[in-house]
Amino acid sequence: MTTADARLRVRYAETDQMGVVYYANYLIWMEVGRANYCREAGIRYRDMEIEGGILLAVAEVNCRYKSPARYDDEVVVRTWIAEANPRMVRFSYEMTECSSGRVLVTGETKHIFCGRDLKPRKLPEKYRPAFGISPAQS
Amino acid sequence: MTTADARLRVRYAETDQMGVVYYANYLIWMEVGRANYCREAGIRYRDMEIEGGILLAVAEVNCRYKSPARYDDEVVVRTWIAEANPRMVRFSYEMTECSSGRVLVTGETKHIFCGRDLKPRKLPEKYRPAFGISPAQS
Amino acid sequence: MTTADARLRVRYAETDQMGVVYYANYLIWMEVGRANYCREAGIRYRDMEIEGGILLAVAEVNCRYKSPARYDDEVVVRTWIAEANPRMVRFSYEMTECSSGRVLVTGETKHIFCGRDLKPRKLPEKYRPAFGISPAQS
Amino acid sequence: MTTADARLRVRYAETDQMGVVYYANYLIWMEVGRANYCREAGIRYRDMEIEGGILLAVAEVNCRYKSPARYDDEVVVRTWIAEANPRMVRFSYEMTECSSGRVLVTGETKHIFCGRDLKPRKLPEKYRPAFGISPAQS
Numbered sequence: 112m113t114t115a116d117a118r119l120r121v122r123y124a125e126t127d128q129m130g131v132v133y134y135a136n137y138l139i140w141m142e143v144g145r146a147n148y149c150r151e152a153g154i155r156y157r158d159m160e161i162e163g164g165i166l167l168a169v170a171e172v173n174c175r176y177k178s179p180a181r182y183d184d185e186v187v188v189r190t191w192i193a194e195a196n197p198r199m200v201r202f203s204y205e206m207t208e209c210s211s212g213r214v215l216v217t218g219e220t221k222h223i224f225c226g227r228d229l230k231p232r233k234l235p236e237k238y239r240p241a242f243g244i245s246p247a248q249s
Numbered sequence: 250m251t252t253a254d255a256r257l258r259v260r261y262a263e264t265d266q267m268g269v270v271y272y273a274n275y276l277i278w279m280e281v282g283r284a285n286y287c288r289e290a291g292i293r294y295r296d297m298e299i300e301g302g303i304l305l306a307v308a309e310v311n312c313r314y315k316s317p318a319r320y321d322d323e324v325v326v327r328t329w330i331a332e333a334n335p336r337m338v339r340f341s342y343e344m345t346e347c348s349s350g351r352v353l354v355t356g357e358t359k360h361i362f363c364g365r366d367l368k369p370r371k372l373p374e375k376y377r378p379a380f381g382i383s384p385a386q387s
Numbered sequence: 388m389t390t391a392d393a394r395l396r397v398r399y400a401e402t403d404q405m406g407v408v409y410y411a412n413y414l415i416w417m418e419v420g421r422a423n424y425c426r427e428a429g430i431r432y433r434d435m436e437i438e439g440g441i442l443l444a445v446a447e448v449n450c451r452y453k454s455p456a457r458y459d460d461e462v463v464v465r466t467w468i469a470e471a472n473p474r475m476v477r478f479s480y481e482m483t484e485c486s487s488g489r490v491l492v493t494g495e496t497k498h499i500f501c502g503r504d505l506k507p508r509k510l511p512e513k514y515r516p517a518f519g520i521s522p523a524q525s
Numbered sequence: 526m527t528t529a530d531a532r533l534r535v536r537y538a539e540t541d542q543m544g545v546v547y548y549a550n551y552l553i554w555m556e557v558g559r560a561n562y563c564r565e566a567g568i569r570y571r572d573m574e575i576e577g578g579i580l581l582a583v584a585e586v587n588c589r590y591k592s593p594a595r596y597d598d599e600v601v602v603r604t605w606i607a608e609a610n611p612r613m614v615r616f617s618y619e620m621t622e623c624s625s626g627r628v629l630v631t632g633e634t635k636h637i638f639c640g641r642d643l644k645p646r647k648l649p650e651k652y653r654p655a656f657g658i659s660p661a662q663s
Contacts, residue, residue, distance in 0.1 A: 261541055261542070261547070262541065262547050262549060264541050264542040265537055265538065265540050265541065265542070266537070266540040266541070266542065266543075266544045266545075266596055267542075268542045269542075271537070271538050273538060320542055
């Protein structure tokens with residue numbers, strides 16, 4: 112199983128009055144994680160969208176909050192593919208605070224490959240290896 | 250089962266370059282929904298936090314994306330309590346686009362009642378009725 | 388001078404660990420204010436963008452922070468047009484906390500009318516009255 | 526004049542349906558820029574807030590938008606201090622797209638040094654050198 116690690120630092124904007132990171136922001140970090148995964152797997156998500164006309168429409172998110180991140184923490188977002196076929200991909204994530212190794216959040220997102228019209232569309236063969244999908248799979 | 254409906258209009262800021270609402274923003278709308286639920290149940294979440302020293306720390310989020318919301322859409326966030334006891338509460342949500350009745354998102358969030366130190370703390374009795382918890386429950 | 392008032396309630400997501408609204412969020416409220424201004428002036432910004440192919444690209448923002456907004460505050464965003472011609476429009480804003488009348492923020496934004504390619508484009512005549520521009524103005 | 530450069534990559538969440546970065550997000554990047562400036566000047570903003578009880582309350586923002594940033598662009602936020610005394614500090618920013626050197630945004634923010642109560646408070650002497658303020662200045 113291939114994993115990709117993205118590193119980020121918590122922004123003041125991402126905190127709320129509880130003094131910790133607001134819960135929706137971890138979904139933004141998941142996006143940072145999977146863009147980084149794609150980049151390390153050899154494709155830029157931007158190019159796939161602009162040149163390939165392929166978008167990843169999100170279908171499902173699950174997120175478990177273990178421990179809160181705080182302002183200025185350095186966070187690692189570890190991302191890997193849990194499942195993929197020419198119609199969909201499911202990413203898994205584990206986020207940890209760097210200095211302590213404390214797990215912050217674990218979660219998954221499921222995405223449907225779509226065209227620009229947001230209608231489902233099979234992933235073109237040239238993008239399949241990056242997602243660990245056999246080009247011949249139907 | 251009591252439900253509470255909050256109404257909001259999609260902001261430009263909430264869209265992304267796919268032309269639809271960015272997926273993390275639905276979690277913000279869930280927050281709008283449950284603040285509204287509490288208000289209709291007779292407590293202001295702000296007062297519970299400031300006067301009661303009780304915070305709702307999120308433990309889990311699940312979200313299923315059915316159909317995308319777009320800029321300027323009017324959205325209803327229907328919220329109800331799926332489960333509650335003096336230690337935790339689980340909210341359920343259904344979001345629909347007003348003019349069409351189209352379901353956008355369904356989801357749940359699970360929260361632990363905490364003190365200001367973010368450590369678990371039993372919900373004081375005076376707040377229990379609003380969450381449908383019997384004051385005597387331990 | 389015509390003004391338009393939009394009303395909103397501060398979301399938890401909009402606060403930061405200082406316990407007040409994060410400063411960038413007032414720009415989102417300005418957007419809410421000017422969308423509301425357009426609506427009251429008889430045009431939906433969404434339609435102007437989709438049907439008319441006209442976008443308002445922001446060129447400048449100035450914002451003075453007088454007093455902080457807090458979670459759950461009700462806020463009125465008063466918006467008016469300070470200057471407009473077929474090439475640009477400048478909006479002014481004053482935001483107040485409803486219950487106290489306290490002024491939170493005053494500011495301006497300057498926008499250039501553009502086509503979908505984000506290149507400057509003169510505002511079509513049919514949209515001019517909404518911005519208080521004489522249709523004949525060149 | 527000392528400058529500090531922070532580097533970031535545009536997130537999908539930061540774009541809007543115009544296909545470019547939403548205008549309020551540049552203020553978040555300004556925050557990233559000045560946190561980085563402080564770090565390079567030898568203080569962590571987080572420590573100043575937690576240990577020193579000093580907060581930077583924003584009083585004014587000015588922002589000129591020259592050219593839009595797009596998803597996945599690498600951006601450099603150059604930050605420097607335009608003016609500072611024991612009561613306030615004014616930061617200046619210039620953001621450029623890395624690969625082209627294209628200027629995206631220039632701007633300033635003015636901040637008042639405050640205590641935890643958000644009331645103005647003179648900057649303690651130990652933090653002054655980081656802001657280029659003479660410790661003896663009154």
